[in-house]
Amino acid sequence: EIVMTQTPATLSVSPGERATLSCRASQSVKSNLAWYQHKPGRAPRLLMYGVSLRASGIPARFSGNGSGTDFTLTISSLQSEDFAVYYCQQYDDWPPLTFGGGTKVDIK
């Protein structure tokens, strides 16, 4: 099973600032990496797939980078609606699909 590790667990950022979230896989997942945004009481929302491809309707301030085992999600200028928990997920070798433990982005 591929283990996904996200850092940091919590990221405190001011609105308008840049946020960079990290995700590491226990073995190469090539470019088979997705990111999700999750707010309390809401359905998770697919942000990125194939590392750097934005899902439908996702604004350009979200970008993804990396390959193999190390990946980042960058939010270039945080908006109020971006404060949430973010998860990475690999789909290179499954079952099982595996998610990282999440990074909570909160207001500084």
Add this chain to the structure above:
Amino acid sequence: VQLVESGGGKVQPGGSLRLSCEASGFTFENYEMNWVRQAPGKGLEWVSYISGSGNTRYYADSVRGRFTISRDNAKNSLFLQLSSLRAEDTAVYYCARDFDTLEYWGQGTLVTVSS
């Protein structure tokens, strides 16, 4: 696309529950489906997968032998039968569409396993 889960509730350890997910806005039989759960204060955990025809099914190790995924394409519905429930199965259960990247999710249904 809309996915609406139902069937959650409180159940005693060792009990059973059947979750449903009603799909609309797409041709249900053409899409693979998954169940994903989130325990209180924890992250997302993939639970189970089923192919469009229902012929292929996968389970997480933590639920294999206790949970059964199924679907009724004529009724645009996905199911998860939960048996031999444990306290650690307490979670919000989401159905999600697609094979590997989960583009559409329902709002979830809460399952609480407690005496």
